Amino acid sequence: MDLTLKIWRQKNASDKGKMVDYKVTNISEHMSFLEMMDVLNEQLVNSGDEPVAFDHDCREGICGMCSMYINGEAHGPDRGVTTCQLHMRMFKDGDTITIEPFRAAAFPVIKDLVVDRSAFDRIQQAGGYISVNTSGNTQDANSIPISKHAADEAMDAATCIGCGACVASCKNSSAMLFVGAKVSQYALLPQGQVEATDRVQNMVAQMDLEGFGNCTNTGACEIECPKGISLENIARMNRELMKASF
């Protein structure tokens, strides 16, 4: 298929940036979106132009590196997938595709479609862990009984890959689905209880400090999340913060 691409080009963090049009031809519908971007970049390199910078790593929907706001949606029009898992069969021959970086004040653009998502790392560092002594006296994993329901919910929350699609999709650039998932995966398990109070308070404080917006419960994050992280995690984070504060 032949496509017109409207892509955000920005030389560096301080450059103003603009949308630039490109044509790509003979794109197979079996290609992933990133493979289509590879074709474009090969074309650009061959013609002596600067290739489009974009984030990617595993290309199998696990690492959370690929981003891109495609035709007005994070990771494009498909559901439950990252951009690397988005196939070109979702588009039609002759389509014009708009490709922008994830937009949030807390995710500044580094170059083209690459944004700095280290705000997520700092939120994690503020409390997204448990402090355990693993030096030779690790407990057996099954020594603490955990209900199947709690284990499943914790595991569902832990599938968050921290890609930032929730922030990109939210009209307020809120990070609450991400932080909610990270708080929940520990709040649901006995191992997370020891530091529960500090964890939620510190992670929410760091989230606010980074300049993310508030949650207005539009639910866009849940729909666009490639891992289907539930809004229930935001409600749980709210409960955890109330429990920790009063």
Next chain:
Amino acid sequence: MSRFFKSSIGRKVAMALSAFFLMFFLLQHFAINILSVFSADTFNEVSHFMGTNPLIQFVLQPVLIFGVVFHFVMGFILELKNRSARNIAYVKNNGSANSSWMSRNMIWSGVAILAFIILHFIDFWFPEINTKFIEGDWSGMHGGELRYFHELQEKFVSPIRVGAYVLAFVFLALHLLHGFTSAFQSMGATAGRKKTLQNIGKAYSILIPLGFIIIALYHHFNHIH
């Protein structure tokens, strides 16, 4: 506790608490107004009680005013904060793909409701305050009978005002269709109760504004005849 209410989540909780209070107020306001359709005398008696009872006038009324002002001011503060969280807008954004119009436009339905409240204050609240607190007339009487029903009828003669009221209640319904469940979500309502809350929310959001619309139309057409 002060740290909590300074946090993003704390502010949303404060927003939700004021919303609960306002939704409860709306329910009692409706319960009293609907009396006007069935019995002018009962409506007059209840209105007189609400308008002259010291607990309602000097305790609940200031709390209500605070609740209304707080909900609007906090709404605007949160809107400004949220807007600043995305300093560069998307060239193409497909919001309808993942969220409802109501959820994305709470500020605009809110502004429409604010405009209505100003009209409503000019219509009813300011004259009421003037009669009671400036003129010092707490009798509630006019022409030998309680005045409230007659005042209500007079206001709904104008088709323009009735039209404005109907439009405002449509915006109120849109605001509530997202706001009702959103308030519970902000308070951390669990997923198990979500479906029930959504159904109660839908019923409340449609029936209460519709009821107010029916009251306005009833008095408009009844008075013309």
